[in-house]
Amino acid sequence: EAGVAQSPRYKIIEKRQSVAFWCNPISGHATLYWYQQILGQGPKLLIQFQNNGVVDDSQLPKDRFSAERLKGVDSTLKIQPAKLEDSAVYLCASSTGQGAYYGYTFGSGTRLTVV
Amino acid sequence: AQTVTQSQPEMSVQEAETVTLSCTYDTSESDYYLFWYKQPPSRQMILVIRQEAYKQQNATENRFSVNFQKAAKSFSLKISDSQLGDAAMYFCAYRSFNTGNQFYFGTGTSLTVIP
Numbered sequence: 001e002a003g004v005a006q007s008p009r010y011k012i013i014e015k016r017q018s019v020a021f022w023c024n025p026i027s028g029h030a031t032l033y034w035y036q037q038i039l040g041q042g043p044k045l046l047i048q049f050q051n052n053g054v055v056d057d058s059q060l061p062k063d064r065f066s067a068e069r070l071k072g073v074d075s076t077l078k079i080q081p082a083k084l085e086d087s088a089v090y091l092c093a094s095s096t097g098q099g100a101y102y103g104y105t106f107g108s109g110t111r112l113t114v115v
Numbered sequence: 116a117q118t119v120t121q122s123q124p125e126m127s128v129q130e131a132e133t134v135t136l137s138c139t140y141d142t143s144e145s146d147y148y149l150f151w152y153k154q155p156p157s158r159q160m161i162l163v164i165r166q167e168a169y170k171q172q173n174a175t176e177n178r179f180s181v182n183f184q185k186a187a188k189s190f191s192l193k194i195s196d197s198q199l200g201d202a203a204m205y206f207c208a209y210r211s212f213n214t215g216n217q218f219y220f221g222t223g224t225s226l227t228v229i230p
Contacts, residue, residue, distance in 0.1 A: 003159075033217070040223075041220075041222055042119070042206050042208070042220025043160070043206075043218070043220050044220070045218070048217065091160065093160075104160075106159055106160035108157055108158045108159040
C-alpha cells in the first residue's frame with residue numbers, strides 16, 4: 001500500500017511571500033489532517049477534512065492559512081503571506097474514518113523555512 | 116484541552132540495554148487512547164504502540180511495552196534490547212475516545228543509542 005505522499009520536501013521562502021503544500025492521502029482514506037510541527041514541539045492540528053468537507057479548522061490561522069480538498073482526495077495547504085513564525089514542518093496524515101480507533105498514517109512532511 | 120507532558124528532552128541508552136521514556140497527561144475524560152510515535156530524521160511519524168484507557172493490561176509490541184497508570188495519568192514507554200535503529204524522537208500522544216479527531220502530542224524525547 002502506498003503511503004501518504006507530500007511535496008515539496010523542503011521549501012525556503014522570504015517573509016510575506018506565499019507558499020503551497022500538496023498532500024495525496026492513501027487511497028480510500030476519507031479523513032485527512034494537516035499538522036504543524038514547530039522545531040522542539042509536537043505536531044499541532046491545523047485542519048481536518050472528512051471527504052471534501054472541513055470537520056475542524058479551529059486552530060487554523062485563517063487570516064493567512066487556507067486549505068482545500070477538492071474531490072475528496074488530494075489536499076493543498078497555502079500560506080499567504082508567510083511570517084517568520086510559520087517556519088515548521090507541515091505534516092499531512094490520513095485515516096479511514098474519524099473515530100479514535102482508526103489508525104493514522106503520516107506523510108514525511110514539508111519543511112518550510114521563512115527567512 | 117488535553118495536555119501531554121514529556122519531561123525528558125533527551126535520553127541515551129547503550130545498545131542492547133533498556134530505557135524508559137516518561138509521559139504524563141491531563142484529561143477529564145474517562146475513555147481515551149494513548150500512543151507512542153517515533154519520528155526518525157525522515158520526519159515520518161511511525162506508530163510504536165497504542166493503549167486503550169479502558170484496558171488494564173499494559174500493551175506490548177515486541178521490544179516495546181508501556182506502563183499505563185490511569186489514576187496517576189502516567190504512560191511510560193520501555194524499550195528493551197535497544198538497537199541503533201531505535202534512535203529517533205519519541206512523542207507521546209493522547210486521543211479522545213469520543214471525539215477522536217485529533218492527536219495531542221507532547222514535546223518529544225530525543226533518544227540516542229550508543230554503540
